[in-house]
Amino acid sequence: MLFNSFSFFIFFPVFTIGYFLLPFRYRWLWLLLASCIFYMAFVPVYILILFFTIIIDYIAGIMIEKTLKHKRSFLIISIAANVGVLSFFKYFNFLSQNLHSLGELIGWNYSLPALSIILPIGLSFHTFQAMSYTIEVYRGKQKAERHLGIYALYVMYYPQLVAGPIERPQNVLPQLHIKHNFETARVVSGLRLILWGLFKKMVIADNLAAYVNPVYSSPQRYSGITLIIATFFFAYQIYCDFSGYSDIARGCSRVMGIELMKNFDRPYASGSISEFWKRWHISLSTWFRDYLYIPLGGNRVSAMHVYFNLLLVFIISGLWHGANWTFVVWGLLHGVYLVTSLLLRRKEKPLVSKSLVNIITTFLLVCFAWIFFRADSVTDAVFIIKKIFLQSGSDAAKLLHDAAFRINMVYLNADRFRFILLVELIVGLEIIQYLLFARSDFKNIFVRKPALRWAGYTALFAAIILLGRFGSDSFIYFQF
Amino acid sequence: MLFLKKIILFSAIAAFVLWAYLQFAAVSIEKVKGPDTRTQITQSFENALLIPYNTVIVGSSKAYRGIEPDLLDSAYNFAHDNDIFNQHYYKLQYLLRHKKRIDNIIIGYDYFSFSYISSSRNSIYKNYFDDDYLKDYQLALADLRPGRLDKTFNDFMTITFTNTFKPFITGFFGKDANRPQLTAKGHYKRFGIAADAGALLVHDSANVLAVQLNYFYKLLQLCNINNIRMFLVMLPTTAFENNHYTGAEKQRIDSIAADACTRYTDLHYLRYATDSSFALTDFEDAMHLNVSGAAKFSRRLKDDINKIILKK
Numbered sequence: 147m148l149f150n151s152f153s154f155f156i157f158f159p160v161f162t163i164g165y166f167l168l169p170f171r172y173r174w175l176w177l178l179l180a181s182c183i184f185y186m187a188f189v190p191v192y193i194l195i196l197f198f199t200i201i202i203d204y205i206a207g208i209m210i211e212k213t214l215k216h217k218r219s220f221l222i223i224s225i226a227a228n229v230g231v232l233s234f235f236k237y238f239n240f241l242s243q244n245l246h247s248l249g250e251l252i253g254w255n256y257s258l259p260a261l262s263i264i265l266p267i268g269l270s271f272h273t274f275q276a277m278s279y280t281i282e283v284y285r286g287k288q289k290a291e292r293h294l295g296i297y298a299l300y301v302m303y304y305p306q307l308v309a310g311p312i313e314r315p316q317n318v319l320p321q322l323h324i325k326h327n328f329e330t331a332r333v334v335s336g337l338r339l340i341l342w343g344l345f346k347k348m349v350i351a352d353n354l355a356a357y358v359n360p361v362y363s364s365p366q367r368y369s370g371i372t373l374i375i376a377t378f379f380f381a382y383q384i385y386c387d388f389s390g391y392s393d394i395a396r397g398c399s400r401v402m403g404i405e406l407m408k409n410f411d412r413p414y415a416s417g418s419i420s421e422f423w424k425r426w427h428i429s430l431s432t433w434f435r436d437y438l439y440i441p442l443g444g445n446r447v448s449a450m451h452v453y454f455n456l457l458l459v460f461i462i463s464g465l466w467h468g469a470n471w472t473f474v475v476w477g478l479l480h481g482v483y484l485v486t487s488l489l490l491r492r493k494e495k496p497l498v499s500k501s502l503v504n505i506i507t508t509f510l511l512v513c514f515a516w517i518f519f520r521a522d523s524v525t526d527a528v529f530i531i532k533k534i535f536l537q538s539g540s541d542a543a544k545l546l547h548d549a550a551f552r553i554n555m556v557y558l559n560a561d562r563f564r565f566i567l568l569v570e571l572i573v574g575l576e577i578i579q580y581l582l583f584a585r586s587d588f589k590n591i592f593v594r595k596p597a598l599r600w601a602g603y604t605a606l607f608a609a610i611i612l613l614g615r616f617g618s619d620s621f622i623y624f625q626f
Numbered sequence: 627m628l629f630l631k632k633i634i635l636f637s638a639i640a641a642f643v644l645w646a647y648l649q650f651a652a653v654s655i656e657k658v659k660g661p662d663t664r665t666q667i668t669q670s671f672e673n674a675l676l677i678p679y680n681t682v683i684v685g686s687s688k689a690y691r692g693i694e695p696d697l698l699d700s701a702y703n704f705a706h707d708n709d710i711f712n713q714h715y716y717k718l719q720y721l722l723r724h725k726k727r728i729d730n731i732i733i734g735y736d737y738f739s740f741s742y743i744s745s746s747r748n749s750i751y752k753n754y755f756d757d758d759y760l761k762d763y764q765l766a767l768a769d770l771r772p773g774r775l776d777k778t779f780n781d782f783m784t785i786t787f788t789n790t791f792k793p794f795i796t797g798f799f800g801k802d803a804n805r806p807q808l809t810a811k812g813h814y815k816r817f818g819i820a821a822d823a824g825a826l827l828v829h830d831s832a833n834v835l836a837v838q839l840n841y842f843y844k845l846l847q848l849c850n851i852n853n854i855r856m857f858l859v860m861l862p863t864t865a866f867e868n869n870h871y872t873g874a875e876k877q878r879i880d881s882i883a884a885d886a887c888t889r890y891t892d893l894h895y896l897r898y899a900t901d902s903s904f905a906l907t908d909f910e911d912a913m914h915l916n917v918s919g920a921a922k923f924s925r926r927l928k929d930d931i932n933k934i935i936l937k938k
Binding site for chain 2: 328611
C-alpha cells in the first residue's frame with residue numbers, strides 16, 4: 147500500500163481511530179494487524195519471509211541474553227538468517243550473472259538458473275532493522291524483548307516497514323510498551339508532517355520524475371544540456387521522493403505517539419561530503435557507522451586502514467541499494483570523495499568554513515555520483531558523462547540562440563510551462579526549508595499567527611490536489 | 627472536541643478552495659480546451675432533437691472527431707469520446723423515443739469497439755437514457771478491490787484537477803485560437819497535427835466483450851426494425867494504431883462485421899483503416915483525424931455512401 151494512494155487515505159484514519167479507541171493491552175495487536183494488511187497489499191505471500199526472520203531473531207535475542215557461552219553463535223545464526231534471506235532474494239541473480247561473465251572470460255562453462263522472483267518490498271530495510279536488534283542485545287545495550295507480538299511489531303511497524311527509517315531497538319521498543327494518549331498538539335504536528343511529505347512526494351518528486359525518466363531511459367536521444375538538467379532534477383527527485391516518504395512515515399507514527407528518527411536534514415545544504423552523509427539517509431549511514439565502520443576499527447586505526455574501511459563501507463552501502471554495478475560505483479565514488487577530502491584535510495587547512503562554494507562543490511559531486519545511481523547500466527552512465535562533458539559547451543551556445551533547441555531539448559517537446567514549474571518548485575523548496583528549519587524567527591511567525599499557518603496548510607493542500615501526480619509509480623526506495 | 631472542530635473547519639476551507647477553483651477554472655479552461663465534457667454532451671443531446679437531419683452518426687472519439695456532418699447530406703454527429711456499443715444503442719433509442727425520423731445511421735467501428743464498457747460519462751448519460759442503461763453498471767465486488775479503487779480515485783483526481791491546472795493558467799492569460807470546437811451538428815473539431823504531438827501512443831485493446839457484442843447486434847436489430855440503413859464505418863488509422871493490433875485481432879473484428887453483413891442486407895461495411903490516402907498530417911494524434919483530415923475523410927465517405935444508395 148502506498149502512502150500516496152486512496153487506500154492509505156482510508157486505511158490510516160480507520161486504524162488510527164481504532165488505535166486510540168482500543169484499550170492499551172490490545173493496541174499492539176491492532177497495530178500488528180494494520181502492519182500485516184499494509185505489507186500484504188504488495189505481495190501477500192512475502193509476509194512469510196518476515197515471519198521467518200522475526201521468529202529466528204526473537205529466539206536469538208532471548209538466547210543471546212540467556213547464554214553467555216553461545217551468545218556469539220546465536221548472533222551469527224540471526225545475522226546469517228537475515229543476510230541469507232537478503233542475499234537469496236536480492237543478490238542471487240546478480241552473483242549468478244557475474245559468475246557467468248567471469249566464467250566466460252576464463253573459459254569456464256558456468257551456468258546457474260536465474261530466479262524469476264519479485265524482490266520482497268523493503269527487504270533491505272527490515273532485515274537491517276532486525277539485525278540492529280540482535281546486535282544491540284549481543285552488545286548488552288538492549289534487553290531481549292520477551293513479548294513476541296511487540297518484537298514482531300518492532301520489525302513490521304507499518305509506517306517504517308518498507309522504506310525506513312531503519313530504527314534502533316532502544317528508540318522504538320520502549321515506545322511500543324508505553325500507552326500513548328491522544329494529544330492534540332502531537333497529532334497536529336504529525337498530520338503537518340504527513341502533509342509536507344505528500345507535497346514533496348506528489349508535487350515535486352513525481353513531477354520531476356516525468357522529466358527525468360524519459361531522459362534517463364534513452365540518453366542517446368538527448369543533448370548534453372538535457373542530461374545535466376535531468377541529473378540536477380533527479381537529485382531533487384530522489385531527495386523529495388525519499389525524504390517525503392520518511393516525513394509521511396514519521397508523521398503517521400507521531401500521530402500514534404511513536405517518534406521515529408529523523409532521516410534527512412537539508413542534505414543539499416552540506417558543505418562537505420562527510421556532512422552530506424550526516425544529513426542524507428541518516429538512519430542508514432549511522433547503521434553502517436555503528437555496525438560496520440566502527441567494528442572494522444573506525445578512526446582508531448592507521449590512516450591507510452581508515453581509507454580502506456571507508457571505501458569498503460561505501461561499496462557495501464552501494465550494494466545495499468541494489469544488485470547492480472551502478473550502485474557499487476555510486477558507493478565507491480562517495481568513498482573516494484571522503485578519502486580524498488581526508489587526504490586534503492591532512493595536508494592543508496581544514497575546510498571547515500561552510501561557504502557557498504563548498505556547498506555548490508558538494509552538490510555537484512553528489513550529482514555526479516547520482517548519474518551512476520540513476521543510469522540503467524554503467525555503460526549508460528559513462529555515455530551520459532561523456533556526453534555531458536563533450537557536448538555541453540556547444541549546447542550552451544545553441545541554448546541562447548536556437549529556439550527550436552530550447553523547445554526540444556530543455557522543455558522536452560514544447561512543455562515550457564512544466565519546465566518553469568519544476569524550477570520554481572525546487573527553488574521554492576530550498577527557500578521554504580531554509581526559512582522553516584534554519585531560521586527559527588521565521589518558524590515562530592507561523593507559531594504565533596494561526597491565520598498564516600492555516601493559509602500555509604491550505605496552500606500545501608491545494609498544491610497537492612492541483613499540481614500533484616495521482617497514480618504515479620511507487621517510491622524509489624521501495625525497490626531496495 | 628477542539629481538534630475535531632479544527633479538522634472539520636480545515637476540511638470545509640479545503641473543500642471551498644477546490645469548489646471555487648472548479649467554478650472559476652471552468653471559464654478559463656474553456657478558452658484553451660474548448661467546451662468541457664458536460665457541455666459537449668448536453669449540447670449534443672439538445673441539438674440532436676432540435677436540428678433536422680435524416681442521417682445520424684454514432685461512434686467513439688474517432689467518429690466524433692473524424693466525421694464532419696456538414697459535408698454529408700443532412701447528417702448529425704451524435705458520437706462522443708469513450709462511447710461504445712451500449713451507448714450507441716441507447717442513443718438511437720433516445721432519438722426514436724423522441725420521434726426522430728432516421729433514415730441512415732453511420733456507426734463508427736474500431737478495432738477496440740468491443741473491448742470495454744465505459745462508465746466515465748454515466749453521471750450525464752443517466753439523465754437521457756432508459757433506466758435499463760445503468761443495469762450494465764451494477765457495482766461488482768471486484769470494483770471495491772483496493773487497486774481498482776485507487777485507480778478510479780487517481781483517474782478522477784487527474785482528470786478533475788491535475789490536467790486542468792495548466793489550461794487554467796494558460797486560459798487566464800488569453801484565448802487559444804486553435805482550441806477544440808463543437809459545431810452545432812455535433813462535430814468535435816481538433817486542430818493538432820500528429821507529427822508534432824510527441825509520443826504517439828495507442829492504449830486500447832481488441833478484446834471482444836460479450837456485453838458489447840450483444841449490444842452491437844441489438845443496435846443492428848433496432849435499426850432493422852425501424853428501417854434504418856446502416857453503414858458500419860472503420861475510419862482511417864495511423865500506422866501506430868494499425869501496428870498496435872495483431873493480424874488475428876484485426877481479422878476477428880473484421881469477421882464480426884462481415885458476419886453481421888450477411889445477417890442484415892441493409893448493413894454496409896466501409897473499411898478505411900488501411901487507406902493509404904491518409905497521412906500522419908491528417909491526424910491530430912495516433913488515433914484521431916484532425917480538422918482537415920476529417921474534412922477529407924467526410925467527402926470521401928459521402929461519395930461512397932451515395933454510391934451505395936444509388937446502386938440500391
